Amino acid sequence: MQLDSVRAVVTGGVSGLGLAVARHLVRAGGKVALFDLNDEKGAAVVAELGEANARYWRTDVGDEDAVAAHVAQARAFMGGLNAVVNCAGILGAGRVLGKEGPMPLAHFRTTVMVNLVGSFNVAKAAAALMQHNAPGEDGERGVIVNTASVAAFEGQIGQAAYSASKGGVVGMTLPMARELARFGIRVMTVAPGIFWTPMVDGMPESVQQSLAASIPFPSRLGKPEEFADLVGYILRNTYLNGETIRLDGATRLAPK
Secondary structure, three states: OOHHHOEEEEEOOOOHHHHHHHHHHHHOOOEEEEEEOOHHHHHHHHHHHOOOOEEEEEOOOOOHHHHHHHHHHHHHHHOOOOEEEEOOOOOOOOOOEEOOEEOOHHHHHHHHHHHHHHHHHHHHHHHHHHOOOOOOHHHOOEEEEEEOOHHHOOOOOOOHHHHHHHHHHHHHHHHHHHHHHHHOEEEEEEEEOOEOOHHHHOOOHHHHHHHHHOOOOOOOOEOHHHHHHHHHHHHHOOOOOOOEEEEOOOOOOOOO
């Protein structure tokens, strides 16, 4: 699909990678529905992108009824729905056996609920509507792009919950793509490495430099715009389907 025809729900859309995707799509002529939990940033992003191009919904991606309702409202606002970009996520760091004892199960459950269940929840709600779109080139009706992490493959100490949640996103990519193929809906996943995000911005400069030095080439942190550019390419290239693409400068996470 051409980016000026994109009508996309972007979760985690008011900061970090999601915001970069929203900006990229609107600049190309598309429209976006921003699902997030920060009302102040949501209002600021809508003001930046323009009320005709973007609208914000305060959305808990793990809430089945709210997501279904907001996806339907988003389609009405944009005059269609043919893309979902799932960027909402939490780090969920914590050791299985920490200084204060075993990890509370609620911590693990919350991380999986946001990162994995939330991605599935938004994807299936959108797919239920996209299946009725008029087919475009090659019979395409929609595209779902999920966000995993290189931690899905090389999780570090303290990332058991996070890696499990992102590994689940990778794991559901192919079966979901196979199932939705008959509706003309593609499913892709991007597994980013270490990117400049609000989380990294809050780290000491020495830690930021250490992270950058660990990346083979280019030896720097990823730019959210580079993530957004890849998402844009995925949306445009109809033959990309059922795959997870690492975007990481050839980095491989060390044990800790």
